[in-house]
Every structure is written in structure tokens, then in C-alpha cells.
Amino acid sequence: MPHSFGYRAQTRTLFKKDFKTKGHCNTTTYLRTFKRGDYVDIKVDSSVHKGMPFKYYHGRTGVIFNVTKRAVGVEVKKEVNGRVINKRIHVSLPHVKASKCRDELIQRKKDNAAAKAAAKAGGERVSLKRLPRQPKAGYFLARDEEPETIQPTPYVDLV
Secondary structure, three states: OOOOOOOOOOOOOOOOOOOOOOOOOOOHHHHOOOOOOOEEEEOOOOOOOOOOOOHHHOOOEEEEEEEOOOEEEEEEEEEEOOEEEEEEEEEEHHHEEEOOOOHHHHHHHHHHHHHHHHHHHHOOOOOOOOOOOOOOOOOOOOOOOOOOOOOOOOOOOOO
């Protein structure tokens, strides 16, 4: 049988739905609100064929640049011949979900603002820079009794 190069070639496992999630998506999927500038993950829902993106974009993260009634415009970076191009695609709502890629950054900004306010109120300086994991602090081991000296036993060949 010849190899297939169709539009949805080799997507049998790529677009496969999780166990016990077969069938059409929930109504809440269509009621989610997205705004311009939001980060979204493109994850194809194979039960909805309309507005399905090309298989390359499955699993990619992009920024919303346009919002319509049934779809959102997503700007995704794509590497083509060694250069990175911004691709703009419109994707139906069941195929996108809000990304968690910026949650850690937003939380760190909140923590830094709180630490900065506390330091300003206390009058001391605080470093807000991220540091790599530092080595463990050194310590002295307390000895209760003298260490026992162990002598090696001579090798005995039993054969």
C-alpha cells in the first residue's frame, strides 16, 4: 500500500482523544472567553472538524490576535528553513485552551511586588533576582564515642 501524504496523514494517534472522553465536547467549551493577548495552547479536538488547525499546530502555544463568534485568531511561531515566521491562523474554540505558560511569571511578579512593598515599609533592601539552587549549608558532625577501627580479614580460598 503506498504511503499517504494527505492533509490529515499520520494523525491516528496524534488526534486521539483520552480514555472515556469520546464524543462531542461540553457546552462550557464554547462559553469560554478569550481576549486579545491571551496565551493559548492549540490542542485538536478530533470530534469537531470545523475550524480544525493543521496537524503541525497541535500542541503549539500562541497569542490571540483576533476574536470572532466561533473562533479565535492565534499567532504561532513556526520555523521554516532556519528562520522563524509568525503564522496567523484562525482556530475554532474547541481546539484551544488557556495556556498555563505565564502562571509562574505572573505569580512571581505578585510575590516580588509584595516583597518590595514589605521591604519599603521595613526600610531594608531585598534582592528580587532569581538565584540558582545554592549548595547546602555546612555543618559539624557531633561525635559521642570514639570511632571504631576495622581491620580487613584475610582472604581464604575454600576451593
